[in-house]
Amino acid sequence: xxSDATKPTNEASGRPVVTRGVDRFFLALADVAxxxxxxxxxxxxxxxxxxxxxxxxxxxxxxxxxxxxxxxFITGIVFTNQSRPSLxxxxxxxxxxxxxxxxxxxxxxxxxxxxxxxxxVGSSIGAELGSMNVTEQIDAMEVSGTxxxxxxxxxxxxxxxxxxxxxxxxTIFVALIGAYIxxxxxxxxxxxxxIQEVFGAITYLDIFASILKSIVFGFxxxxxxxxxxxxxxxxxxGVGKAANSSVVTAMFLVFIEELLSLQIVGAIRGS
Amino acid sequence: MADEKTETVISIKGLKKSFxxxxxxxxxxxxxxxxxxxxVLGRSGTGKSVxxxxxxxxxxxxxxxxxxxxxxxxxxxxxxxxxFRQKVGFSFQxxxxxxxxSIRENLEFPLVRNVRNLSRDDINKAxxxxxADVGLSQTINQMPSELSxxxxxxxxxxxxLILKPEIMLYDEPTAGLDPITSxxxxxxxxxxxxxxxxxxxxxxxxxxxxxxxxDRVAMLLDGKFERVGTFDEVFADPDERxxxxxxxxxxx
Numbered sequence: 001x002x003s004d005a006t007k008p009t010n011e012a013s014g015r016p017v018v019t020r021g022v023d024r025f026f027l028a029l030a031d032v033a034x035x036x037x038x039x040x041x042x043x044x045x046x047x048x049x050x051x052x053x054x055x056x057x058x059x060x061x062x063x064x065x066x067x068x069x070x071x072x073f074i075t076g077i078v079f080t081n082q083s084r085p086s087l088x089x090x091x092x093x094x095x096x097x098x099x100x101x102x103x104x105x106x107x108x109x110x111x112x113x114x115x116x117x118x119x120x121v122g123s124s125i126g127a128e129l130g131s132m133n134v135t136e137q138i139d140a141m142e143v144s145g146t147x148x149x150x151x152x153x154x155x156x157x158x159x160x161x162x163x164x165x166x167x168x169x170x171t172i173f174v175a176l177i178g179a180y181i182x183x184x185x186x187x188x189x190x191x192x193x194x195i196q197e198v199f200g201a202i203t204y205l206d207i208f209a210s211i212l213k214s215i216v217f218g219f220x221x222x223x224x225x226x227x228x229x230x231x232x233x234x235x236x237x238g239v240g241k242a243a244n245s246s247v248v249t250a251m252f253l254v255f256i257e258e259l260l261s262l263q264i265v266g267a268i269r270g271s
Numbered sequence: 272m273a274d275e276k277t278e279t280v281i282s283i284k285g286l287k288k289s290f291x292x293x294x295x296x297x298x299x300x301x302x303x304x305x306x307x308x309x310x311v312l313g314r315s316g317t318g319k320s321v322x323x324x325x326x327x328x329x330x331x332x333x334x335x336x337x338x339x340x341x342x343x344x345x346x347x348x349x350x351x352x353x354x355f356r357q358k359v360g361f362s363f364q365x366x367x368x369x370x371x372x373s374i375r376e377n378l379e380f381p382l383v384r385n386v387r388n389l390s391r392d393d394i395n396k397a398x399x400x401x402x403a404d405v406g407l408s409q410t411i412n413q414m415p416s417e418l419s420x421x422x423x424x425x426x427x428x429x430x431x432l433i434l435k436p437e438i439m440l441y442d443e444p445t446a447g448l449d450p451i452t453s454x455x456x457x458x459x460x461x462x463x464x465x466x467x468x469x470x471x472x473x474x475x476x477x478x479x480x481x482x483x484x485x486d487r488v489a490m491l492l493d494g495k496f497e498r499v500g501t502f503d504e505v506f507a508d509p510d511e512r513x514x515x516x517x518x519x520x521x522x523x
Contacts, residue, residue, distance in 0.1 A: 131370070140367035143327050144381035144434075145353040 035227050039157055042150045049155045056159030060121050064167060067116055072171035075112050076178025079103060084186065093187055097194050098201030100179045105202045106265075109172035110210050111258055114217035117164050118250035122225040125156055126246030129229025130239040138230070153230060157222035164218030165211050172210070209265045216261075217254050224250040278305045280438060280470050281326070286335035287494075288321055295321050297494030299335070308464055308471045310485030312478070312505075312516070317491050319474040320364065323440045326472070327361050328352055340437060357385050360436035360469075364443040366427035368415035375411050378402065378430050385434060401429040404466070405459060421452035428459060432467070439463060439471040445480045457483040478517065490516075 080100055087093050129152060132138050141148040176198060183189050189197075225246040232242035281303035288296040295318035303309050313319050324330040326337055328344050337344045340358055347355050368377050378398045382389065389397075402408045405425040415423060424444060431439065441460060445453035457480050463469055473484050481488050482502045490498040490505055492512050498505045506517045 128371075135365050135370070136363045136367040137369055139324075139329055140361070140363055140369075142329060143356050143359075143361040144430075145356050145385045146380070 052155040061163040072174035073178040076175035080182040097197035101198040125225030127243035130232035130242035160222030165214035168214040310481035313491030360431035366423040
């Protein structure tokens with residue numbers, strides 16, 4: 001065990017480095033909590049930035065469509081192709097549509113969309129707000145009588161919370177189309193029977209949980225991007241760090257939330 | 272009622288501000304009369320920008336008071352602060368134009384968000400006039416990234432002037448500009464005073480800018496205004512730090 005005399009200390013404060021680290025962690029946590037609290041306060045109080053929210057929804061949603069379409073389509077094809085051999089071993093390839101539907105609706109659709117959005121939208125928000133911070137645009141907005149938090153943060157977080165669930169539904173649709181093309185070519189399944197199998201396998205709980213989860217993912221991606229950008233350190237290096245950190249943190253949190261939702265939905269399904 | 276010309280519109284008393292162990296402002300005092308231009312001179316990192324950021328409520332002071340147009344800035348919040356900021360224009364060192372908006376949208380932004388019931392025609396006229404005043408009408412549909420440094424500065428000033436502020440705060444208006452463009456900016460600052468009758472504080476370390484735009488010069492040394500007076504009065508002071516500042520351009 002290390003004696004007090006040999007513990008690393010901060011010369012200025014005379015406090016152990018570990019204690020300072022713990023302090024910093026809790027201060028950062030309090031800062032994040034205060035940022036989230038401020039979001040809800042400002043989101044609920046007028047004036048509302050409807051025009052900016054719509055503009056951000058367009059930025060987040062429409063501009064991600066091509067990437068989401070490609071990724072969703074390929075995910076559907078690849079997942080179907082990779083699942084076939086395992087089912088073929090048991091002569092159960094007829095179960096492919098239901099297996100694919102469950103996997104895509106419950107997990108792959110929301111997760112793939114969230115990861116793509118974290119990379120594209122999260123980094124873009126982090127870099128944009130970081131750059132605005134560095135070039136004093138946020139200060140300029142404030143001195144011109146506009147609340148920059150409401151205009152920049154609230155609008156973006158609401159936009160990601162609305163748009164990412166919609167993108168998720170779209171990804172699911174595109175992935176199921178991709179899967180159908182693969183299934184129809186290999187198993188000669190008709191479109192009607194494919195659709196019947198898909199909708200026979202999924203439940204309202206699956207769809208509801210998927211939408212709810214995507215709202216949480218969208219909120220997380222928007223909030224992380226805005227927090228990192230809004231608090232970026234001055235200088236171009238700070239902008240790069242804000243963008244990078246937005247992606248890494250948002251992806252990490254999305255996986256944690258996926259794990260939590262798995263437990264919660266599993267418990268609901270079991271009860 | 273005080274004579275309008277002698278009315279004090281900016282009063283700073285005992286202003287202190289530190290960042291950690293760095294004491295930037297150590298008791299700043301200054302009074303500015305209506306219609307007066309005061310140039311604040313000082314070396315980089317002496318707290319000149321901090322001073323004007325405190326004046327618009329972007330930073331909170333550790334001690335002291337800033338009274339502008341009869342309002343104690345530190346006590347203002349929410350709507351009151353927004354209304355106060357409409358009367359105090361702030362021109363940023365980096366121009367701070369919104370990159371994602373065109374020049375037209377940049378100029379419209381403060382107008383549409385602060386002045387209610389404006390028709391599209393009124394907004395267009397105000398934007399066109401503000402651009403004409405800074406001699407950049409042709410840039411109306413351009414993006415900020417397409418402009419030169421001097422043009423960006425002038426558009427930044429135009430965006431501030433569109434709300435017709437009573438007080439203008441300029442943060443390093445000529446920093447990073449060539450001498451000819453600097454002279455144009457100096458002329459624009461003087462022109463703003465003549466046209467709007469605005470009271471101005473010009474933060475600079477450019478002696479030409481201070482001499483051409485300032486009725487008085489306030490020299491910020493060691494966190495305090497050590498000398499305040501006309502340009503010639505301040506630089507007649509034998510204080511080594513002031514003379515060093517004055518002789519800098521010749522030495523280099």
